[in-house]
Amino acid sequence: MRDSMARLQLMGERAAPVFVRGQGSWLWDAEGRAYLDFEQGMGGNSLGHSPTLLLDALRRQAELLVSPGRQYCSRGQLKLAARLCEATGSERAAFCSGPVEANGLAVRLALQWAAEQNPAADTLVVLDGSHVALPAQLGATRVLRVPFNDLEALAAVVDLRCAAVLIEPLQLARGVVPATLEYLQGAQRLCREQGAVLILDESSSGMGRCGALLAEELYGVRADLFTLGSALAGGLPLAAVLARGRIANAAADALPQACPGEALLTVAGVAVLGAVLDGSFFAQTREVAEHLREGLAHLARRHAHGPLRGHGLMLGLPLIGQRARIVQRAAREQGLLLGMAGDECLRLSPALTVSHGNVEEMLRRLGRALQRVEQRCEEVA
Template sequence: MNLFNLRRPAPKAVVEPRQMPQQPSTGNLMPKHNRATPVFVRGQGAWLWDDQGRACLDFTQGGGVNSLGHSPDALAAALANQAQALIQPGSAFHSPVLLTLASRLCQATASDQAYLLNTGAEACEGAIKLARKWGQRHRNGAYHIITASRGCHGRSLGTLSASDPTACSRCEPGVPGFSRVPFNDLAALHAAVDSRTVAIMLEPVQSEAGVIPATREYLQGVETLCRELGILLILDEVQTGLGRCGALLAEETYGVRADIVTLGKGLGGGVPLAALLARGAACCAEAGELQGSHHGNALMCAAGLTVLDTVLAPGFFDEVQDKGRHLREGLGRLAGRFGQGPIRGQALLWALPLKENLAPALVAAALQEGLLLNAPQPDVVRFTPALTVSRSNIDEMLQRLTRAFARLHARQQSRREMPA
């Protein structure tokens, strides 16, 4: 007799299926910054639709990330096609699309080398490492980097140290080797350079500080200063590159040329992609010295190629500049009507300064009008529409913003009239 056959089978453990929530909630999210209440389920061009079917006109586009707008057909097709072929071969290997994107970026920007990453912060971190490696080779070990007051270069440890906490509340110094001087002050910059200085790192337009452009004289003077003193010029174009300022790089609009350029945000058109570009002697990195996440996987690179092909099409930057003028004129009229401004910015990156710290309240009022805006500072509202935004989209935005101002003023008046 086989005793094993007499054993009763052990009862199967009953695993209760996890109950899925009827509606997605925020309960399992780790704290980030405060988010608005809508849950968006669909986007197309300049528009987003929430889970209640309400349409919102989006003039933030993820802070300029969605350079071609929401779910553009060309980008969706490129991602679908690449996903069927190859998503990620591993960071130790190349893919044809990665090599093609690096080559196209270098050709389009007159750069010599490109390194692909996921985020602008990683690109800026790489720029810091690259500059210090150059300092070891060419400037007796110089490592100090001068940045501008109110600058914001990312959220990694090194880039937080290069950023100014007064411009970005989440920036805190982390590592030594950085100093800040007033923006648009060439004399102060010159005075700060010493034998330890390896590079000057600037944004052509300080977007997080409230869209503060460098003057042409200042940025050209900085380039001249770097050449005369034998140090590197790093331009952080995470916010300004890929057509946001009416050219592939904002440096073109200023007539300058940096040694190192960082790109992010709009390069992926909404997916995580960034690039570090180096020119001339700044091409000094050796294998393994520039670390980052994934190093430009094939799927993201396919998106980058689509964005690059789109913005480099004949006449694209002319259209960006034309629509930028239309937006500037409309915002200027509206600012004058409500006693605000003056507006500042370039092409399709604009800020409307307010006389009081009412930007968050205006953003909230705009949301009630179905308009998405952003307040990088308490007294500044920022506009970063898709580069493909239409004139009719701009006109619609101005109408909704006018209603938001009226709503805000009515609320303020009501509070003034309330009895003590």
């Protein structure tokens, strides 16, 4: 009763479960009902709910030091920065509380560096459909938005005035739409030719989500700056900016030395990074991702939806003639949690540790949800 009253105070009349426990791909609500979670905090819970290795790392660190203060370094921060740089071929790393802050820091760093190289560089190019929040203060910087996956449109604005280009390799807001190979490689080429900084927002696509540590690896490109989101620390509020090559030296002075996450969160990042860099982790992720893609594609054909979009374990299922919110609600009635990417697309972002059995159970529950929605539509008609 107390949980029900609190829920009404928090959310008004919107009915929603109150979750009290999680383990792996499962969540349990206050009434004891189990839900199969294929949303996982928009993919931020990279290793699922309450993984043992993460809990152990947090427990050990909490007994030693939680926070030395924002202005000081901790051993965990130094260790995570070193391991991230080694794993990604980067030279500098800084940490933030979330991807919005990380992307803002990356943009400011790119604009500062570009202005020092070329005073005429005053333009930031952002792709339409990007969910990236730009810094509030950009001075005299022009912000141009161009269509995603349109290399001709991008080439028209990447000139000597272009300071930086910010791209999400996998655009969630547009319905989990990946960049094409030609587009992302072409964007890198244009940036190199004109001296612009290439920034990749990997807050949703990084940390193994696409079957490799970074999505850029799938495309054979190399960003000057890239950002990571909460998947870095298994869903905890930690993000990162990493700098390479020509911009790394400038970053030495511009990137902050202290980490808002301080000791506890950066130790979580060390634990998660160690897990995903295990020799067999990405192979297992790609194997279960293929199982998920094949099963979803079969289900989509049976119910006249699709085709699928995305990479690895971040997939979008476009719906034809149905609203994503309605199907999402029907899935929740079946004990299945899914995300949405727009009004007409379901988003699936399970834990990277999801099992083949979890995938099969998800397909059964989603199949029942889709069938139930179709039956309701027929009843209304």
